[in-house]
Amino acid sequence: MADHPRSGRRAIARPASLAAAVAAALLLGSVVLTRPASTGPAAPAGADRAPEGAGGDRAGAIPALEAAEGGRSLPSAPLRVALQAGHWKAAEAPDELRGLRNNGGTSGGGKAEWEVNLEIARLTGALLEEAGYAVDILPATVPEAYRADAFVAIHADGHNDSSVRGFRVGWPRRDATQRASEFAEVLAEAYGEATGIRRLPVATRRMRGYYAFRYTRYRHAIHPSTVGVIIETGFLTSPRDREVIVADQGRAAQGIFDGVTRFLGPATAETPAGPLPATQPAAVQ
């Protein structure tokens, strides 16, 4: 289930002081010291390449970094995909997300939700890596101002009525990329095709307001340039949905993989795009 930290109204201290940022970076052995202090000190190594056309807030970056982030000119830099296993390591959530700590999500079929989410995330990640993408499997707590070319939060739903079933996909209510709703549609179509699970067309308010999307409120959230969606892969309380999300997780992973790759395109720029599909002559509309 999508969830809110219940500590939500607490004011958070931000931005981190530069001294704290430097101390944290040194502690982590990180060399990422060129980042503006307002974006926080930590993004995973390699995750700091903005998608094309995004990253208008990079004024503080040094020119070399700016050039490297300008697009896909780096020959060896594959697109990066984040797969968040919902509720995984929720007990380790930082203070600003303390409401997550006791939220293990739903359960069913002898599994806790986080286990199912993690299994599907790992299978999906293996498919993506095989196809040449860089992959981060993330726990419930997203690294501060996390950047990737695509972010998918993976969850499963629950209901008291075991006949309730279906999957759903949501995108952020506040989406600076303007691309998340398209990603959600592509992902939903692919996931439905691969799994046969029926789609519930309505994303819940909790999905639209998912904490990891809320970069204006939480430091541990995706960066505004990261295209993010959330998928409730099915109901863990439904025997029908469990046939896929517990007993045949490869199909769920294939669906997410198909959605991500259809949305992002090839993992690296030098991958040939392939022939264009045959088109009708323009005069014959």
Ligand SMILES: [Zn+2]
């Ligand atoms: Zn959940």
